[in-house]
Amino acid sequence: MSELILSGVGKRFGKTVALADVSLQIQSGEFICLLGSSGCGKTTLLRIIAGLEQCDHGELHLDGVALSKLASHKRNIGMVFQSLALFPHLNVSRNISYGLKMRGVSAETTNARVAELLELTGLDGFENRSVVSLSGGQKQRVAIARALALEPQLFLMDEPFSALDAGLRDHLQQEVKKLQRQLAVTTIFVTHDQSEAMSLADRIVILNNGNIEQAGTPKEVYQRPLTRFVAEFIGSNNLLDVDIDENSVMYKNHYLGSPQGSVENLRGRQTLVVRPEAMKLHARHDASQVLHGTVTMQRTVGALVECDIDVDGQVIKHTALQNSDTEVSIGDSVTLSCDWTEQWCLPGE
Amino acid sequence: MTGRSNGAYPVNSFVVRILGLTAFGILSVFFLLPLAYMVVVSFYKADPMAFYQVAFTWENYQKYFSSFYLNVTLRTLWSTALSAVVVVVVVLAFTAMLTIVELSRKWQLFWVILLLSMMCLSEVIVGFSWLILLSESAGIPRLLGALGFWDDPRSLSPSFGAMIIGLVTLGFSVVSLVLYPQLAGRDKSVEEAARTLGTPPYLVPFYVTLPIFRQSLIALTLTMFVYLLGVFVMPVMLGRPSDWTMTVMISDKALGDANLPLGAALAVVMLIITGALLLLSLYLSRKRTV
Structure with missing residues (x-):
């Protein structure tokens, strides 16, 4: 059972702030995804946890032990690197057993553990193969088995699937999730792919400019974004600046309804977060609906049809299933309807 | 439309053949012909008045198997080999470049320029520099004496050690510049992975970096070995006559004693020994995954 607590962790590279002041508590057995765009500090945070970088300030505690006082080779942390970083001069079996030998584990225990991991990762029969001759997916499995060989307190993965094709990536994501549940190892997974984070994580930590924007379950960050960055970063959202008073919710002189539901107690200028799939599109002008616009873009993505609708100069995104009754073309005048008062308002905006 | 059908392939093939024939011609004129001539001359009789006399004799090869030349061969x-190993692995190039590639870009550039400058220096200048540095009157012995580390400072050259230093200096810049791009472009996450797997940082070069570069280092050592076998000036300037290598002996016999057939026979034997050693080394160092 391994709990990781980060308190005020910060790191600078010259004048660049990689991590500002990161505090986070990760429960034992949790699968955390650090999500953010390139340069947001997610890999730096992972490297600090692994002991490959020193933080400028802050504390890290793993099961109550201060990590900053432990060199990387003394921390019991398994890590899968973006490049996988397999030892090219060692075969599969010796790659997996490397850490066990470094820790002085007996040959008998080492062999048993290697056999167990080979089976667990589906690499039976590959033990004597050179890692150089393996396929991308097999290399991934060796890297995972090697990191798990020491039964680490923490399992770190730094964008391990970024170089794989979509099919293999999906397959390995499912395998990793299954393995993590099976072993109940506390896992931190770095990715810039939000769908990967959504499908893997128990909790997603969204980083931006070295700060945590929001940490929450995939559902929370998707449905209840706390900042404008998260609302724009996760999925595709429409951000509408609305004015709320006792009687009405107004968007650019359009009356959206009376304040109720999530906006009932809010007043003044607010940012309403409307998911593209939360709206309905009507192909004909409907005077009873409040938002009217013109279709400026339409594309089919699998089972979905995505449209951009120009409403008083603001582009509003709409998504619906392809077999939807409503079919529109570029240039059509359309109407958007929605239960506006059920939508989420960004707090503090 | 294939390359062959649109005519591109035959044109390329023609160009490749012309280039190949040109290279073969150059190789023949500048390497194979002199080599063949040397082999032929090695069977001639010595004639001090005219370098050689056309004949067929094993006499020159019989002389090689006298204890004197065998000793010189072993010493060479x-x-x-010692210089090659020292320059490539043990002390200098590998460890130095491992350090240099960790420096900032500015300092890396400084060292690369310095190494290039060193490589441009002639063997004679490098030899004279070491001659001065190792001399009793102006060099390291005097400095050590002045600092009180050496009561009776004496010249450190000529000596076997001075000769090795000279050979190492010659090879250092070449090997370093060959290693630089390989070490600078290596995937450092492999070494980081070793650390997360329990390897203390000071052991990572021995457990991971050196084994990964094993093939390159062996190839460089062999290259240096062959290169240093042919060095002439350093043994003459910095070594004692008893330290002189076979290159010096060959030159001494061929030019000094005007015995071209013996010089040629010694060169042929050295060529055969070097070739055999290289083949043996390559066989022993075949890439194996463990």
Whole structure:
């Protein structure tokens, strides 16, 4: 059972702030995804946890032990690197057993553990193969088995699937999730792919400019974004600046309804977060609906049809299933309807 | 439309053949013909008045198997192999470049320029520099004496050690510049992975970096070995006559004693020994995954 607590962790590279002041508590057995765009500090945070970088300030505690006082080779942390970083001069079996030998584990225990991991990762029969001759997916499995060989307190993965094709990536994501549940190892997974984070994580930590924007379950960050960055970063959202008073919710002189539901107690200028799939599109002008616009873009993505609708100069995104009754073309005048008062308002905006 | 059908392939093939024939011609004129001539001359009789007399004799090869030349051969192989290993792995190039590639870009550039400058220096200038540095009157012995580390400072050259230093200096810049791009472009996450797997940082070069570069280092050592076998000036300037390598002996016999057939026979035997050693080394260092 391994709990990781980060308190005020910060790191600078010259004048660049990689991590500002990161505090986070990760429960034992949790699968955390650090999500953010390139340069947001997610890999730096992972490297600090692994002991490959020193933080400028802050504390890290793993099961109550201060990590900053432990060199990387003394921390019991398994890590899968973006490049996988397999030892090219060692075969599969010796790659997996490397850490066990470094820790002085007996040959008998080492062999048993290697056999167990080979089976667990589906690499039976590959033990004597050179890692150089393996396929991308097999290399991934060796890297995972090697990191798990020491039964680490923490399992770190730094964008391990970024170089794989979509099919293999999906397959390995499912395998990793299954393995993590099976072993109940506390896992931190770095990715810039939000769908990967959504499908893997128990909790997603969204980083931006070295700060945590929001940490929450995939559902929370998707449905209840706390900042404008998260609302724009996760999925595709429409951000509408609305004015709320006792009687009405107004968007650019359009009356959206009376304040109720999530906006009932809010007043003044607010940012309403409307998911593209939360709206309905009507192909004909409907005077009873409040938002009217013109279709400026339409594309089919699998089972979905995505449209951009120009409403008083603001582009509003709409998504619906392809077999939807409503079919529109570029240039059509359309109407958007929605239960506006059920939508989420960004707090503090 | 294939390359062959649209005519591109035959044109390329023609160009490749012309280039190949040109290279073969150059190789023949500048390497194979002199080599063949040397082999032929090695069977001639010595004639001090005219370098050689056309004949067929094994006499020159019989002389090689006298204890004197065998000793020189062994000494040559030992000193050049030692220098090659020292320059490539043990002390200088590998460890130095491992350090240099960790420096900032500015300092890396400084060292690369310095190494290039060193490589541009002639063997004679490098030899004279070491001659001065190792001399009793102006060099390291005097400095050590002045600092009180050496009561009776004496010149450190000529000596076997001075000769090795000279050979190492010659090879250092070449090997370093060959290693630089390989070490600078290596995937450092492999070494980081070793650390997360329990390897203390000071052991990572021995457990991971050196084994990964094993093939390159062996190839460089062999290259240096062959290169240093042919070095002439350093043994003459910095070594004692008893330290002189076979290159010096060959030159001494061929030019000094005007015995071209013996010089040629010694060169042929050295060529055969070097070739055999290289083949043996390559066989022993075949890439194996463990």
